[in-house]
Amino acid sequence: QVQLVQSGAEVKKPGSSVKVSCKASGGTFSNYSNYAINWVRQAPGRGLEWMGRVIPMLVISNYAQKFQGRVTIIADKSMSTASMELNSLRSEDTAVYYCAREVGSGTNDWEFDLWGRGTVVTVSP
Amino acid sequence: DIQMTQSPSSLSASVGDRLTITCRASQTIGSFLNWYQHKPGKAPKLLIYGAFSLQSGVPSRFSGSGSGTDFTLTINSLQPEDFATYYCQQSHSTPYTFGQGTKLEI
Numbered sequence: 001q002v003q004l005v006q007s008g009a010e011v012k013k014p015g016s017s018v019k020v021s022c023k024a025s026g027g028t029f030s031n032y033s034n035y036a037i038n039w040v041r042q043a044p045g046r047g048l049e050w051m052g053r054v055i056p057m058l059v060i061s062n063y064a065q066k067f068q069g070r071v072t073i074i075a076d077k078s079m080s081t082a083s084m085e086l087n088s089l090r091s092e093d094t095a096v097y098y099c100a101r102e103v104g105s106g107t108n109d110w111e112f113d114l115w116g117r118g119t120v121v122t123v124s125p
Numbered sequence: 126d127i128q129m130t131q132s133p134s135s136l137s138a139s140v141g142d143r144l145t146i147t148c149r150a151s152q153t154i155g156s157f158l159n160w161y162q163h164k165p166g167k168a169p170k171l172l173i174y175g176a177f178s179l180q181s182g183v184p185s186r187f188s189g190s191g192s193g194t195d196f197t198l199t200i201n202s203l204q205p206e207d208f209a210t211y212y213c214q215q216s217h218s219t220p221y222t223f224g225q226g227t228k229l230e231i
Contacts (some may be wrong), residue, residue: 004176036193047224048212049224050222050223064219065126065220098169108176109174109176110216111159112159117167117168
């Protein structure tokens with residue numbers, strides 16, 4: 001059974017960068033070529049917020065406008081690893097960051113069927 | 126961006142109750158609507174995809190319906206392990222967006 005294993009908690013200073021990794025354990029990200037790895041965060045007391053994704057087969061990433069220019073999401077499909085780097089950190093970036101595999105038929109569904117357990121990132125002076 | 130509006134934002138219920146959570150999209154999204162359950166300290170869990178398809182391993186007391194802009198998640202006969210926060214999410218187009226969540230409390 002494939003699991004997504006994320007890197008450990010981070011404490012960062014404002015203005016610095018953080019890189020969170022996500023690795024498929026017990027297999028590859030997917031037995032199919034048509035999937036994506038997404039990153040979603042949850043700030044304290046807030047809901048889920050989509051940050052962006054990478055489609056390894058196409059080597060394409062796309063990002064929420066809010067994070068454009070500040071976030072980089074990449075994946076190595078041969079190594080079944082993905083990462084999310086967020087720059088110019090501020091206190092509002094304190095959150096739990098999740099990676100999630102996106103699969104689907106494409107005709108009427110795309111969904112996040114497998115999630116990592118989350119990485120706590122704390123931004124504090 | 127497609128806005129997702131969930132209601133209610135919180136709900137008190139009891140074991141054995143039947144309840145419904147609604148989600149409305151700001152524009153038509155076909156059936157590209159998913160429901161997730163999220164418990165503190167855990168990863169979100171996919172319950173329903175494509176508006177009404179039950180994810181493997183999810184109990185049949187969970188069901189989804191709707192298409193276009195209006196969707197519902199129904200939980201029949203609430204169990205103690207169902208108390209959590211529920212989110213809808215549109216996957217019609219990026220940026221993917223979530224509803225604000227519905228916190229289900231005893």
